[in-house]
Amino acid sequence: MNVHALILAGGSGTRFWPASRRLRPKQLLALGPTEGSLIEAAVGRLSAICRPEHVVVATGKHLLAATQRLLPHLAEDAFLGEPYAKNTAPCIGWAVERIARRDPSAIVIVVPSDQYIADQSAYEGALRLAIEAAAQGVITTLGIKPDRPETGYGYIEVGQALNHGVFQAKRFVEKPNLETAKSYLAAGTFYWNAGMFIFRADTMLAEFERSMPELYAGLMAIRAAAAQSPALEEQAVEALFASTASVSVDYGIMEKCDKIAVVPADVGWSDLGSFQVAWELAAQDAAGNVLPDHAVQVDSAGNLVLDLRDPVPGRPQTIALVGIHNMCVIQTSDALLVIPRERCQDVREIVERLKADGRHELL
Amino acid sequence: MNVHALILAGGSGTRFWPASRRLRPKQLLALGPTEGSLIEAAVGRLSAICRPEHVVVATGKHLLAATQRLLPHLAEDAFLGEPYAKNTAPCIGWAVERIARRDPSAIVIVVPSDQYIADQSAYEGALRLAIEAAAQGVITTLGIKPDRPETGYGYIEVGQALNHGVFQAKRFVEKPNLETAKSYLAAGTFYWNAGMFIFRADTMLAEFERSMPELYAGLMAIRAAAAQSPALEEQAVEALFASTASVSVDYGIMEKCDKIAVVPADVGWSDLGSFQVAWELAAQDAAGNVLPDHAVQVDSAGNLVLDLRDPVPGRPQTIALVGIHNMCVIQTSDALLVIPRERCQDVREIVERLKADGRHELL
Numbered sequence: 001m002n003v004h005a006l007i008l009a010g011g012s013g014t015r016f017w018p019a020s021r022r023l024r025p026k027q028l029l030a031l032g033p034t035e036g037s038l039i040e041a042a043v044g045r046l047s048a049i050c051r052p053e054h055v056v057v058a059t060g061k062h063l064l065a066a067t068q069r070l071l072p073h074l075a076e077d078a079f080l081g082e083p084y085a086k087n088t089a090p091c092i093g094w095a096v097e098r099i100a101r102r103d104p105s106a107i108v109i110v111v112p113s114d115q116y117i118a119d120q121s122a123y124e125g126a127l128r129l130a131i132e133a134a135a136q137g138v139i140t141t142l143g144i145k146p147d148r149p150e151t152g153y154g155y156i157e158v159g160q161a162l163n164h165g166v167f168q169a170k171r172f173v174e175k176p177n178l179e180t181a182k183s184y185l186a187a188g189t190f191y192w193n194a195g196m197f198i199f200r201a202d203t204m205l206a207e208f209e210r211s212m213p214e215l216y217a218g219l220m221a222i223r224a225a226a227a228q229s230p231a232l233e234e235q236a237v238e239a240l241f242a243s244t245a246s247v248s249v250d251y252g253i254m255e256k257c258d259k260i261a262v263v264p265a266d267v268g269w270s271d272l273g274s275f276q277v278a279w280e281l282a283a284q285d286a287a288g289n290v291l292p293d294h295a296v297q298v299d300s301a302g303n304l305v306l307d308l309r310d311p312v313p314g315r316p317q318t319i320a321l322v323g324i325h326n327m328c329v330i331q332t333s334d335a336l337l338v339i340p341r342e343r344c345q346d347v348r349e350i351v352e353r354l355k356a357d358g359r360h361e362l363l
Numbered sequence: 364m365n366v367h368a369l370i371l372a373g374g375s376g377t378r379f380w381p382a383s384r385r386l387r388p389k390q391l392l393a394l395g396p397t398e399g400s401l402i403e404a405a406v407g408r409l410s411a412i413c414r415p416e417h418v419v420v421a422t423g424k425h426l427l428a429a430t431q432r433l434l435p436h437l438a439e440d441a442f443l444g445e446p447y448a449k450n451t452a453p454c455i456g457w458a459v460e461r462i463a464r465r466d467p468s469a470i471v472i473v474v475p476s477d478q479y480i481a482d483q484s485a486y487e488g489a490l491r492l493a494i495e496a497a498a499q500g501v502i503t504t505l506g507i508k509p510d511r512p513e514t515g516y517g518y519i520e521v522g523q524a525l526n527h528g529v530f531q532a533k534r535f536v537e538k539p540n541l542e543t544a545k546s547y548l549a550a551g552t553f554y555w556n557a558g559m560f561i562f563r564a565d566t567m568l569a570e571f572e573r574s575m576p577e578l579y580a581g582l583m584a585i586r587a588a589a590a591q592s593p594a595l596e597e598q599a600v601e602a603l604f605a606s607t608a609s610v611s612v613d614y615g616i617m618e619k620c621d622k623i624a625v626v627p628a629d630v631g632w633s634d635l636g637s638f639q640v641a642w643e644l645a646a647q648d649a650a651g652n653v654l655p656d657h658a659v660q661v662d663s664a665g666n667l668v669l670d671l672r673d674p675v676p677g678r679p680q681t682i683a684l685v686g687i688h689n690m691c692v693i694q695t696s697d698a699l700l701v702i703p704r705e706r707c708q709d710v711r712e713i714v715e716r717l718k719a720d721g722r723h724e725l726l
Contacts, residue, residue: 298712320713322702339685349661350683
């Protein structure tokens with residue numbers, strides 16, 4: 001039984017502007033507490049579970065080069081460049097069809113590229129349980145135990161136990177309002193949907209055929225074209241992405257599927273969704289500051305300072321804070337953001353302003 | 364009667380770090396409310412009073428090139444490069460000797476290069492009164508009416524009126540403590556010494572001879588050497604600056620001189636001594652922000668944002684603030700400072716820290 005991994009790296013979040021940009025989205029940044037970019041960490045976390053030649057990274061065509069640069073140990077054909085961003089269903093369908101072509105009963109692990117997981121051994125344990133369940137032909141997902149009534153994530157309600165550590169999924173629910181989120185937290189049977197799915201390739205293809213028949217037809221067209229020539233295959237991919245609707249796999253497949261399993265996963269998961277979270281996870285000094293080595297501070301506490309300027313040979317750089325508290329200071333070569341930590345979600349307003357002003361080079 | 368101007372441009376303040384640097388001191392920066400650098404403004408303000416060929420700019424040797432670049436309409440011999448920084452007395456002595464050599468009865472106006480004066484016509488009026496007084500052989504100074512008990516400046520106490528708008532100076536006093544400064548303010552007969560002096564060249568040379576005979580001997584050695592060759596003159600200048608003590612003209616000459624006149628000058632003077640003052644003087648928007656055109660702000664007020672990054676062709680730059688109040692954000696290509704306006708004097712602590720850490724490239 002071969003285990004494959006599909007790393008979803010098409011994200012283009014604006015919550016980390018100016019660190020994240022159109023051509024340098026979150027997953028390419030070193031926002032986590034560990035060395036290196038989030039996508040490197042995501043790939044690295046799977047190294048005990050699947051062989052490098054079974055890793056596929058799907059990203060936008062415009063991000064292919066930058067993504068490949070960070071993962072030089074992966075072969076060129078490990079990278080799928082989506083011609084258009086059409087959410088996760090078309091992309092997962094495409095990747096799964098490619099895997100199933102050669103190995104229909106292969107296990108596929110789908111994970112986002114821009115999350116943080118603190119407990120590697122718990123993560124591997126949860127994946128192994130999920131792989132066992134998936135081998136039986138059940139789409140399996142890791143469920144993250146909520147610790148707060150979060151309204152930013154989808155939830156999965158679990159039912160009866162299927163096996164040790166594996167539960168039946170009763171339903172997938174989309175982002176709730178606060179009241180509903182509170183009731184989910186109180187019920188204790190709801191888990192966060194972190195977008196991590198484990199399934200057999202043929203199981204998933206069958207679900208595409210059942211729930212998204214048009215998309216499935218496109219996938220079969222790709223398969224038929226691939227049997228003729230790589231050029232025809234590329235045309236078929238282009239045709240599918242050009243015409244297909246933008247649909248998430250959660251909405252298009254999971255919510256319509258009645259044989260899903262959940263492995264509750266207490267793995268120290270974080271979606272790393274804001275500068276605030278990046279600060280919380282990072283190694284803070286005694287004053288609660290997260291500073292680059294070159295920074296200098298006086299009477300300052302609780303700050304997150306990121307410096308992503310291009311280094312200039314022979315020209316040292318610094319960032320100096322005096323009397324600054326609980327701020328995010330995000331410096332790139334062409335942009336600077338200063339924002340209180342507690343307002344860091346409002347960086348979107350800056351991005352909207354820049355868009356409205358037609359200042360696309362800064363996005 | 365020729366009027367000459369000596370612009371003192373040897374300053375190397377640290378209060379504007381990282382805008383000001385060892386090789387880019389305050390006077391070379393556009394910190395004032397008007398276009399262009401402070402030194403350009405200082406030279407420009409004198410254009411109705413003295414001809415360009417009678418302007419002399421004295422600065423440190425290491426600043427000569429940068430200073431000349433800002434004042435391309437001045438001849439090369441208008442610039443004096445001090446081999447060592449020895450405060451104002453040696454430098455004024457050197458410049459005055461050069462002027463006196465050709466024109467002993469020339470009037471010399473000495474002004475700092477890094478101040479701001481709002482009321483040009485009042486300034487010209489005060490200078491004309493001072494020139495008249497100086498022509499009589501009296502060292503004359505502009506006195507700035509204090510509007511607060513400032514402890515950062517020296518004061519001049521005035522006595523009886525000598526002429527319309529011209530008073531006898533009773534004494535020069537150095538920076539007072541707060542209590543004394545308050546008594547000066549209450550007395551109404553004390554003016555700030557803004558370092559603007561007007562005198563006949565021969566009058567001043569006679570004062571050097573009387574109060575600073577060693578320095579005077581050095582000046583005469585320069586004169587004798589100049590009569591032989593420019594190379595010898597340069598050697599004599601080097602020898603004088605290498606050996607002379609670091610003394611201000613206030614301490615070395617003014618405080619010891621008993622024939623000084625004061626022209627009270629209500630000219631909208633500011634020493635532009637801090638980011639706070641730069642913010643006060645600058646054109647603020649409705650929210651009290653002083654921002655570069657390219658900046659974007661949301662819910663931010665009372666901020667001073669300076670961007671002195673080198674422009675990169677084809678690469679726009681921005682600075683974005685969200686929810687920031689009463690801050691100074693000073694951005695250069697290699698350094699960033701974030702500091703509350705009310706603490707802006709404490710930038711010195713950063714400079715001290717960088718010095719202590721041996722990070723001289725950032726100074």
